Amino acid sequence: MTFALSVRRTTTTDPLARPLLDELAYEYTTRYGTADDLSRYPAEEFTPPHGTFLLLLEQGRPVAGGAYRRYDEHTAELKRIWTHSAHRRRGLARRVLTVLEREAAARGYTRVYLTTGARQPEARGLYLATGYRPLFDVSADLESLGPLPFEKFLENPKP
Numbered sequence: 001m002t003f004a005l006s007v008r009r010t011t012t013t014d015p016l017a018r019p020l021l022d023e024l025a026y027e028y029t030t031r032y033g034t035a036d037d038l039s040r041y042p043a044e045e046f047t048p049p050h051g052t053f054l055l056l057l058e059q060g061r062p063v064a065g066g067a068y069r070r071y072d073e074h075t076a077e078l079k080r081i082w083t084h085s086a087h088r089r090r091g092l093a094r095r096v097l098t099v100l101e102r103e104a105a106a107r108g109y110t111r112v113y114l115t116t117g118a119r120q121p122e123a124r125g126l127y128l129a130t131g132y133r134p135l136f137d138v139s140a141d142l143e144s145l146g147p148l149p150f151e152k153f154l155e156n157p158k159p
Contacts, residue, residue, distance in 0.1 A: 005063070005092075007099055008055045012043045012067070012080070017055060020065050024082045031119040041079070045069040052103055053080070056092055064092035068100050071113050076104035078114040081123070093126055105154040112152045118142035 010017060025035035046053040050070035055062040064083040071077035078100060083092045104112060114132070116123040128134070132150040142148060 003058050005095070006057045008057055008062075009052055010055060012046055012053050014053075014055075016057075016062055017053070017065060020055070020062050020082050020084060021080070023085060024080065027082075032117060038080070041069060046079070049107065051076070052100070054096070054099060056096060058087070063087040064096050066093075066096040066100050068104055068112070074109060075111040075113050076100075076107075076109040078112055081114075094130060097126070097130055101152070101154055105156060110154055110156075112154060113149065114151075115147035115149045118145065118148060124148065 008016070012021065021038065025038055028035040028037065043053075045051050046067040046069055051068055053067040054065060056064040062084065064087065066081035067079045068076040069079060078097075081093055081096055081100075083090075083096075101112060112132075114127070116127065124134075127150045130152075132152045135149040135151055136142075136145055
């Protein structure tokens with residue numbers, strides 16, 4: 001049974017975000033040996049007016065989330081896009097992307113940038129399927145490249 005989803009704009013320090021961020025840290029550690037990226041940026045970078053952090057809630061519980069921060073004057077950098085392991089394959093990450101892109105465009109950003117890792121084929125597939133352009137040689141040995149950057153240009157929101 002599927003329930004209605006709601007979007008909660010909050011902070012990375014919200015206790016409601018903890019289960020998702022803990023699971024994300026576990027996933028990063030399992031795949032890469034470290035979760036250092038999760039502590040690289042202060043929580044303030046994911047707050048208005050230059051950023052946001054949001055959770056998708058189902059019956060008041062977080063099932064997915066994501067954030068963006070200011071990368072440069074025209075570019076928002078997406079971070080921490082995650083779906084709880086019990087809720088995958090439902091299109092939730094795609095919904096998070098849509099909300100983040102819409103909000104970034106409404107705040108004046110014209111481009112979105114992100115990186116993912118070579119050991120996250122699900123993420124690569126999602127970004128390619130949603131119109132992101134790889135800024136790396138997709139035919140190369142991805143493990144040898146380090147972080148895999150993508151970009152997408154945003155349309156201005158309709159008034």
